[in-house]
Amino acid sequence: MEKTLDQFNIVICGVGGQGLITLNKILVKAALNEGYEAKTSELHGLSQRGGSVETHIRFGEKIYSPLVKKGGANLIIAIEAQEALKASYYASKKTETVFVINDFIASIPTKEPIPSQKISELLKDFSKKVLLIPATEFTQKELGNSVLAGMYLLGMAFSNKLIPLKYSSILKAMEEIVPKQFFDLNKRALELAQKND
């Protein structure tokens, strides 16, 4: 397979239990399916207890580091809007970072939530584009399960041509990663994103 991509860097962030690790696995498999080298980094432990979670995926011709560097993310997918602010560490105008943000706030005790419109305003300094998508609301309404928000956001990132991978590679990776009984639902979340774009 012809390899032309030097490197592509994704950060996915959210709150424990939003299915980040699954998205991470799908993206790695999809990149490998296209013949790229790929590495990821994830953290285990207390992050499972409703804390912030962040995973990194890097793929390209030759990849050494599992971590995206400061200001080095091409794409940031935030499954919770306030977490996107923290991930701005990995965003920059220079890299032309694009944010795909779920218009959904998981409140933090004793803290006033920051409205998602304000978040997307603040992130303009760090990015080429910020997409704010009501993924939780939409997947709950259309599919009856907001755990699919992450998959829907991945679909939106894909249909906006923000991920340099083939749709067929993502689907094939999903088949390998997602348990059979949930595959159709996940596939529908991905497909709905293609239609809604």
Place this chain on the structure above:
Amino acid sequence: MEKILSNKKGDKMVLLGNEAVIRGALESGVGFVSTYPGTPASDIGNVFFKIHKNAGVYFEFSVNEKIAMEAAVGAAFSGLKCLVAMKNFGLNLAIEPLLPVMYTGVKGSLVLMVSDDPSCWSSAQSEENTRPYVYLAHIPTLEPSDPQECKEFTKLAFDLSEKFKIPIMLRLTTRVSHQQQLVTFDELKKSQNRGEFIKDVHSFVTMPPRVLEMKGELLDKVEKVKIVSEESEVNKIIKRKKSEMGIITSGVSYVYTMEALKELKLNIPVFKTGFFYPLPEKKIKTFLKGLKKVLVVEELEPYLEKEIIALAKDANCKLKIQGSDLLTPIGERKPEQVLSAVAKFAGKKFTMDSTKLKIETPKRKPQLCPGCPYRILFEAIKKAVNVDEVIFGGDIGCYMLAGTPPYFLQDYLSCMGSSIGIAHGIKKISNQKLITFIGDSTFFHSGLSELANTVFNSSNPLIIILNNETTAMTGHQPHPGAPANGGFIQIEEVVRALGVKNIKVVDPVNQQETVEAIKEFINKPEVSVIISRKPCLFVKK
């Protein structure tokens, strides 16, 4: 995860560094695995717990790391290939059996996998660096950089251990343990999980004067491993153009170094050392000759840099050595730190994007799960006592979150089991009221002797054992106080046997009973124990 047992050479699988260590052990024919769960090393136990029967490997979650090590020593004395795994703090316990087994050596093989946690992502007590233990024990140590190397280095560790009859350490850090990469498999080796202890007093008994002979034998073995280290291809030079500059690195720092050189378009030769101990000194000295300056890129304290300074005295006394002047010893290494250090070292212009967020980033702290039984216990405590008049002792587990809002029930926190030991000290010199928390798994890990001491030296803290029937924080591993497992031990029986008179088992859901028990016991002149029994939400019934 069963695919990790594939016996097809050339098969590929995306693995975490920890999982690649497991694959490496299976390809070496490991027969005995013991561990106590601790992140970032906990995957070793979690995966072996699932696959050990199909793999034909004996596996156990030991009660603590010292015992995990001792069990592996016993099996390795009896000829088996053994893997023992733990996080950095675990070695603080396991160092006791490790030091003498370095002297005696083993009949089979013994590989010790330790994972450090720079930045304390999953660690409460300190940013412990395992490297000084390497010197203390004289244990040959390999530091892989990525999952493929985790697998290869594990196999090398088993080979070395078998050949030289001494334990070998694999030292990982969080970003190696939890880094994922496609790993290529070799064939599996058949495991042997039965052995025989053949009496050999000369080899297995450390007593003076023999013990000093044994030290000599150990140092001889290390010299022999050093010869292997000098020739091993895990210590390699990534030769670019001839240069007056060079970089020396190991572990995860290597991957950031290579990334930095690529980005800065620099052709500086890199010496990657897979052995941290014994270092390939001759090979490094040859590398240093002809250089004007060298950069040592490592994580945490600059132990490797100190070695290079010592070697340079001999090999190239005018050499300028950099590293700790450009890189902080606090927190994990980050790619941008290495990028900036390499750029400064090489005199290459490079500016980091410095856009600042115009708002403070909201911090989301971990919380107890909704419906967690600990929540109801903490509520009962707030009802039972005036929290301002009571000292609250913390220990290692999910209940550390007692210290966070809205509870604020944690006035000190140290290491496993210490809530009771420290409580005893406070109670001996002060009449202040004191309640300590300790989880069931932590109680068996290192609370038993602390409780015995409290009885023996008579002090009167109120100890609450949080009996949620699992090791929750590290991913729900079994322990002796959980009825679902074989070898179940009833906690109240142990507590009674240790001489405690005031014992009550409560279900925290019954708030009135719990509040009354706390009120009654907090004023007792002797030590009291309340066992708050309610399984974690994730315990499968």
